[in-house]
Amino acid sequence: MLISYNWLRELVRFELSPRELAKRLTMIGLAVDTVREAGDDYILEFDLTSNRPDCLSHLGVAREVAALVGARVHLPEAKIPSLRGRAGELISVEIEEPDLCPRYTARIVRNVRIAPSPEWLADRLQKIGQRPINNVTDITNYVLHEQGQPLHAFDLDRLRGRKIIVRCARRGERILTLDGVERELAAQMLVIADAERPVAIAGVMGGEEASIHETTRNVLIESAYFDPLTVRRTARALDLHTESSHRFERGADPEAALRAQERAIALICEIAGGEATEDALDLYPRPIVRPVVALRPSRVEALTGVAVPEEDIIRILTALGFHLKDGERIEVAAAEQPLRFITPSWRVDIEREEDLVEEVARHRGYEKIPEELPASKNVGEYLYGEERRRTARRALAALGFDEAISFSFINSAYEHGFAPLPTLGGDEVEFVKVSNPIIEGVTLMRASLVPGLLEAVRHNFNHGTRDVRLFELGRVFARDPHGERPRERESLGLVATGGALEEGRALAQRALDFYDVKGALEAASEAMAAPRLEFEEARVAHLREGQAALVRLNGRAIGYIGRLAESVAAQFKFKQPVYVAEIDLTSLLEAEARKVRYAPLPRYPAIVRDLSIIIERRISWAAIRRAVLALGLAYLRSVEFADVYEGQGVPEGHRSLTLRLEYRADDRTLRDDEVDRMHEVIVRKLKDEFGAQLRQ
């Protein structure tokens, strides 16, 4: 909202420069964004909070200034030179919806001459960003900006049946509004109608047909109070936001209707000539009553920390238009007597004691409130699992993964083809859908972090970065058919593609693969001291068969890892292999932390033997290891993976695998022949169970 410094000074006397004024008003809650010089004037641009529609005019700002500097507001006198006839003889007004239109007033000026506005008027409006149209229309606009009361001028002779009816629109009714757009009205919209059709959308915009034209001779000035909610709904539904709707939907001053109308009539008579009716038709079927609010002076100190003397409280509130209701102090033994204040009609934001405390505090000045630290009765604590989250982040960053944050909503194109996080409910997962997306097609709350991470990879590819490692911690969602709210799980996602870059070296020594992502996942879970993750080959919707695994924690499926399937890669136009993983972080955070217990150091040496076997490719390392351990050999201390080789010298469909076996007794040094016997048992087992051959 724009306010003219000079105009304001006509309403209240003060000795503040435009910049000082802006600063002082900002500090009492009327935020001034900019002060701009405009010829011999200054224009202040306000960014007002929605609870203060009373300040949406020069009068409104003047009231605050008056309270600030201890002055009075002077409204210009409305002198109407020639009066003739009574409004009721010329028009009849009927309110069909008194709840939506608690007050409607109409007054008429006859024999006006429509012409361009005089220079001073046009200039004033232009300075505050309004376009002059003609004298009568401009006067209504002028009074709106002076007093905050929206007015509307009708051509009396274009109102059919000499009738005004405030009613709801009828199904299918249309109106050509002043902005030149023909609009269809809905049944719950309030309109001003004549005997036949709507002539204005109440509180929003007038219709072209019954508006002021060059030929207009007789005008009717409407000044009303419309229900805020009705106006807001209508303005929203029509996407039509005007100076008028802006004020009505926040709450106008019902008691200002006649005063503003009289001011407009006086200006019309002065500028456009004509004779006004002696009176206005004033229908006020539902009087708006502002509350009487009690204030205990002690509450000012209790809430602000500053004691304000009673007389200062009364002075501040009276200056703001509140009236102390005398003689109504309730006598209660030992309890504090509250002051009771009658709220001015324009203060729609005042309802309770705390509101008055704020009025007192802001006019005393928030800067007078001291800074104190409250005595602490609490201890600080992080969110459950926060330490684990932080160590996981650090572990992943140490491995070269950058942290990503993606939008929680994803494109509906990803509804199929991606396995949701298994802890959300397996294949039965139903997406949470956003019914009013802001980005077209982005209608799903993600059930997996993978689509977002793949979009990030694509973004990086498109910008020339081909070596990408990203991780993300964030929530994923799924509908819960039984709960009030959807399921929300915290998830950890990883993506890796391109080369295993080293810091400061441009050329990667090797390409990233499945085991880099697996290693990162293991490092993260280890950093969280979580139990060991288990991996099991599986078929997963978005992953390539044969390079995909289910990830388990304590036997429960918590995620997936693998290479992106060709079909998905093609959808993203990826030409290089991309590896992804996702696990349910909540499960890791909730898992019991691995406990460290010291194991005594061995007193006798171990004997370490490597065993190389040729074995079918389909036999997994995990199966081999499990088989060896299942033998239950007392002195076999560990079975470790040493190496794998495929190619020359190894038959098709086979691979050469080297195991490192460690044998050790706690009470003596093992003899070679003892170890030989155990080793022989292992070789036989692998031969019998898997057809493994010793490699020579």
Added chain:
Amino acid sequence: MTEVDHIAELEAVRSAFARAFERFARFEGGAGALPLDEAESALRELSELRARHTGRKSALAALKKQIGRVPVEERAAFGQSVQRLEAEIETRLERVERALKEAVERQRIERERLDVTLPGRRPRRGHLHPITLLRQRMEDIFVAMGYAVEDGPEIETDFYNFDALNIPPSHPARSSQDTFYTSDGLALRTQTSPVQIHAMQRRRPPLRVVAPGKVFRRDTPDATHNPMFFQIEGLLVDRGITMAHLKGTIAEFVRRMFGPQTRTRFRPSYFPFTEPSAEVDYSCFICNGTGCRVCKGVGWIELGGSGMVHPNVLRAVGIDPEEFSGFAFGLGIDRMCALMYGLDDIRLLYENDVRFLTQFD
């Protein structure tokens, strides 16, 4: 054997050595720029020469054996001559050997000289997201000030997101123009304030909590808007809490966050869930309040909204506003991030461009 014979034999040994040593003599003053392989073979040859001329079967060794056989009166003089010769040979051998070894050593060093300015070897390091960095810092500050970090769902019911926060049913913020709704009629939380309600239901006063998290508003993405961003909410409820405590707390936070010289300014404002309400500004961390490009010349930067918890909010969770009072505040992390790092387009925050992410530590 005569004396002359001894002498002649001694001289023969000397000259035999001198002849054999002749090609090494030039190294006595240093082996200089002799190529490494030549220096190494010269060393080998030198060691052979030493064995030949000073070893057990050498002429010199034979000469030393003769000393005892020389007549007593000549023995001392002869012995001394032999010793001198041996010393002379040893000295020359050693001198050359040292020179050659030095040359070899030097060249090996040259050959293995490293470029110490090449980058150290380490895997490429990853980086935490700037939002995470700021969020962790804020959490650390508030935890140190006795706050518990809290958390709530990102998809909320109207009760938590609006009703309990004293936002009337007709409030524009509830409209589908501003708030995302799921097809089941739930709201993507538009603020972290609903966590206030969860926190007050979980803990009873005295309580102090902060809740950082994601929030959603229906803004079309542009240089200054994203439909998703991060806030941190703070709430303290106890007996006798006033705006002075709010001011003191925010001022302390801001000093810890931006430096001890930072000042705060509280302006009256409006939020449905606080009364009185205040907008908080802090003095610009670039110009310290004198006005610069970052603070658009005003010296102050908006931090966020705050105020005394509205009695209706306290009542919604069964806390008596006559007995307890509290303050709450909500700060935007993205905006602070944009200002601190000088981002000109906050869409960068969620595009996950590696060239962007790697700039933060």
